[in-house]
Amino acid sequence: xxxxxxxxxxxxxxxxxxxxxxxxxxxxxxxxxxxxxxxxxxxxxxxxxxxxxxxxxxxxxxxxxxxxxxxxxxxxxxxxxxxxxxxxxxxxxxxxxxxxxxxxxxxxxxxxxxxxxxxxxxxxxxxxxxxxxxxxxxxxxxxxxxxxxxxxxxxxxxxxxxxxxxxxxxxxxxxxxxxxxxxxxxxxxxxxxxxxxxxxxxxxxxxxxxxxxxxxxxxxxxxxxxxxxxxxxxxxxxxxxxxxxxxxxxxxxxxxxxxxxxxxxxxxxxxxxxxxxxxxxxxxxxxxxxxxxxxxxxxxxxxxxxxxxxxxxxxxxxxxxxxxxxxxxxxxxxxxxxxxxxxxxxxxxxxxxxxxxxxxxxxxxxxxxxxxxxxx
Ligand code: UD1
Ligand code: UDP
Numbered sequence: 001x002x003x004x005x006x007x008x009x010x011x012x013x014x015x016x017x018x019x020x021x022x023x024x025x026x027x028x029x030x031x032x033x034x035x036x037x038x039x040x041x042x043x044x045x046x047x048x049x050x051x052x053x054x055x056x057x058x059x060x061x062x063x064x065x066x067x068x069x070x071x072x073x074x075x076x077x078x079x080x081x082x083x084x085x086x087x088x089x090x091x092x093x094x095x096x097x098x099x100x101x102x103x104x105x106x107x108x109x110x111x112x113x114x115x116x117x118x119x120x121x122x123x124x125x126x127x128x129x130x131x132x133x134x135x136x137x138x139x140x141x142x143x144x145x146x147x148x149x150x151x152x153x154x155x156x157x158x159x160x161x162x163x164x165x166x167x168x169x170x171x172x173x174x175x176x177x178x179x180x181x182x183x184x185x186x187x188x189x190x191x192x193x194x195x196x197x198x199x200x201x202x203x204x205x206x207x208x209x210x211x212x213x214x215x216x217x218x219x220x221x222x223x224x225x226x227x228x229x230x231x232x233x234x235x236x237x238x239x240x241x242x243x244x245x246x247x248x249x250x251x252x253x254x255x256x257x258x259x260x261x262x263x264x265x266x267x268x269x270x271x272x273x274x275x276x277x278x279x280x281x282x283x284x285x286x287x288x289x290x291x292x293x294x295x296x297x298x299x300x301x302x303x304x305x306x307x308x309x310x311x312x313x314x315x316x317x318x319x320x321x322x323x324x325x326x327x328x329x330x331x332x333x334x335x336x337x338x339x340x341x342x343x344x345x346x347x348x349x350x351x352x353x354x355x356x357x358x359x360x361x362x363x364x365x366x367x368x369x370x371x372x373x374x375x376x
């Protein structure tokens with residue numbers, strides 16, 4: 001049998017973190033696979049932080065990011081650039097992860113060229129096309145096109161089956177985010193002294209870690225998120241609030257305007273993944289609208305308050321680790337306060353087992369790729 005020529009395409013921070021274990025697994029099997037790593041460069045600095053940490057060498061980098069890019073402009077550039085790459089390299093399959101513009105565009109160009117698509121993290125759904133926006137639409141497009149759906153959980157697999165996707169193409173693999181986290185967390189615990197020195201200003205105070213970047217929250221939602229944090233920082237002067245601020249200008253603006261002068265709010269640059277893993281581990285509570293962070297935090301037994309009205313990751317919510325608080329000031333302030341004030345409430349949010357994976361997802365995904373009929 002000849003080698004499977006697989007092109008792995010990604011472009012943003014979370015895709016890179018979740019694809020890194022798949023890249024490593026593919027590269028560890030050179031007798032069976034020819035691996036081509038293609039970056040769209042939808043993100044720039046935030047992508048490079050991850051490729052540096054996991055030592056991923058890109059074969060192709062389209063460097064597509066432009067400041068404050070529009071969805072349509074980015075989509076158009078991705079489709080054009082990726083189509084040329086597929087024309088040139090003619091892979092046997094394309095592998096893409098998640099729900100970003102990069103994934104949606106990779107799916108479309110693979111479809112136009114009749115190249116099988118492997119979807120990593122398949123089947124997540126909120127059922128609401130506007131939340132997360134535009135990601136719910138992106139992942140549905142990819143779900144229509146994929147030839148192999150690697151669903152992280154039974155629930156995500158069931159979502160696909162309910163959409164009448166061919167059951168033979170749907171497999172539960174676990175989420176590669178846990179492969180990456182388990183690899184990183186021991187290393188960063190070993191680097192504890194270095195990180196404690198860097199974050200000496202936290203002293204031994206409790207810390208709330210914050211991230212936020214969802215497009216559907218821009219405007220009033222984001223202002224309210226920042227106002228909630230401001231009120232919390234006044235109410236709890238001996239709690240430190242660490243906020244690595246996403247580089248999107250729609251995020252940077254309100255965050256710095258509203259929180260810039262709060263002495264116990266630490267606005268820092270997007271943290272390189274190892275540093276962020278340490279920060280999650282060091283935190284008492286995580287306040288976020290991120291998808292990936294919802295999946296990671298339960299492994300570290302951290303309560304997570306999610307600043308969204310809905311989630312495509314209901315497993316950790318059902319298990320008690322995650323609670324949705326939306327963007328209302330009253331709810332965010334109320335629920336963070338409850339977790340800071342009430343140890344019983346806090347303990348309820350610490351769960352024993354992460355529902356998203358066991359660290360072996362990438363191995364299962366590559367095994368499945370190599371078993372497909374389209375494998376020559
Ligand atoms: C994108 C994804 C979102 C994902 C998020 C992860 C889409 C539509 N959105 O949202 O699903 O959750 O990434 O973080 O695919 N920027 C930089 N440097 C960087 C990255 C971003 O300066 O390294 C700035 C640029 O001005 C850029 C803007 O942020 O134009 C927005 O980036 P974009 O990828 O379009 O959207 P995100 O909000 O990052
Ligand atoms: N992350 C990081 N540095 C940060 C914030 C997040 O490395 O400053 C990591 C985090 O551990 C998770 C991923 O980035 O693996 C989540 O990315 P993001 O929240 O940007 O996107 P989403 O998961 O919402 O698509």
